[in-house]
Amino acid sequence: MKAVCWQGANEVRVESVPDPTILNPRDAIIKITSTAICGSDLHIYGGYIPTVQKGDIIGHEFMGEVVEVGREVNNLKIGVDAKRLLPGDRVVVPSTIGCGNCAYCQRDMWSLCDNSNPNSWLEEKLFGNVTSAIYGYSHLLGGYAGAQAEYIRVPFADVGVVKVPSDIPDEKLLFISDAIPTGYMGAELCDIQPGDTVAVWGSGAVGLFAMISAYMMGAEKVIAIDRFPERLEMAKKYAKAEVINYEEVNAGEALKEMTGGRGPDACIDAVGLEAHGVGLEDFYDQTKQKLKLESDRPHVLREMMVACRKGGTLAIMGVYGGFVDKIPLGAAFNKGLTFRMGQMHGQKYMHLLLQQILDGKLDPSFVVTHQLPLAEAAHGYHIFQQKKDNCVKVVLKP
Amino acid sequence: MTSTGDRTTKTTPEANEMERWASLIGGGAMVLTGLSQRSLKGVLTALAGGGLVYQGLTKQSTIQQAQEALGINKPIKVEKTVTINKPADELYRYWHNFEQLPTFMKHLQSVKVYDAKRSHWIAKAPLANNVEWDAEILEDRENEFISWASVEGADIDNSGFVRFKKAPGERGTEVKVVLEYNIPGGGISAALAKLFGEEPEQQIGDDLRRFKMLMEAGEIATTEGQPTGKR
């Protein structure tokens, strides 16, 4: 089959690789019909995620059709019409891999699964514990082959897919694999109260879905912070957000003005470790990251901590991988802020989000700006990273 | 209320030590550094021998015992604990069927059970002959504790125990493994490296992780045999 293989910083190539096979009794093989490039794939593309190796198949946002199931995939536990999973079934697959049986999966904290990462010792050493594996997202997080390919092996398929109806186009369903539940969880972590103002850093797909979700949960006002006018336009149009372009105005001061001097009640980071800032501080982070003295650029984190109202909540959904510098902990401590964060618990939210789409309450297809054949993945990565051609979301068609 | 000082001062230091051992192995946590000058096998044997024969456990005699039995080499000890979301009896049952251990212990090639006490173990040693030994169960408390030690003539003298203890709340069972290896005539680290790779602690940890996966998820997560591009 054809698959997108990482070659090194800023280079991917579509190569011919062997087809995946069933390796464990609870596996299924899925023929991929649509797969997206996620914003967090750009961290891999840029070479910022440790333990990605040359030749690794990347990608974690996908859907497709079941072509083969292992002998233990007989008791599908979630999804429309939950029953036996069969070849021919159409499914969306969450990006995080959960076993369904460990204490974390059973408490609906799927991205903290104990049992899906075969390289657990590595993560245990770095992070103190093991978390769930993620498709195509480094050997630290399991080393599973990713989804930007024609076929993929899905472990724990009995709990790891959601069945979807056949009469709805891919573009409406694909993002319940990753971007929508990530945004939704960001809003949920904020514990939004009626009347709250929620500020969202980053107006990519995750940020946009976080904004929409914040309104679903009762927010009165949502403020989007980004530097690309076309993204801020989308935030205005599809997520009814007020917007701040941080390259034009000081985001911190603007937020104060827009919230009566209080600061937002909750702040969501939908950017992660490659955040851009302005001025000296941005120069400091960029330099330290290039010299490998700091693994992540925490610009958004710092800005959120200072901007948030007293007693407010910060939800971090953008990916961080290692160590960050110059965190204003004094602000966070004295203001009594609450931090909540983590990889999204896909299996917890997918059913609910699918229902929203089936009920016509949510149509996520607006984020797709580019649809390319899988063979043009390298071009897709390039324009997404450089934000060329107003690129917000690339969907690859194997 | 008065302090409990009376009680502790009446007890001899040696007995204190013993009490500590007994409670350690029976239930509490164990810090391996505390074990550094003693033989695990000696302690396990004394515990299994029905009474806590405190003479046999004084610091002095244990060191002598260990030196006589094992030469002057310092034994290698490994300690690892994992929490498994299953009741203790289920885990104990699987473990107690020693012939099943190679399903998750990668360094083992096979285990053959002779009778209720004795079994024969073969471990893979890459680039060398396999390592073999006969082991004997020292103590066996159903659903709680199994300890064992190799008998005379083992390629690598070893002993250990596994303890199954209910975790607090609804958190399943804490499974703790402590192992100790002695190789007469030196070269311990080289021989162990052959058995377990460079880091025995990590290998045992991986074995326990695989045990947990097998017990909880019914399979051991793997990526071996999946496709990849050119490396």
Ligand SMILES: [Zn+2]
């Ligand atoms: Zn993602």
Ligand SMILES: [Zn+2]
């Ligand atoms: Zn799990």
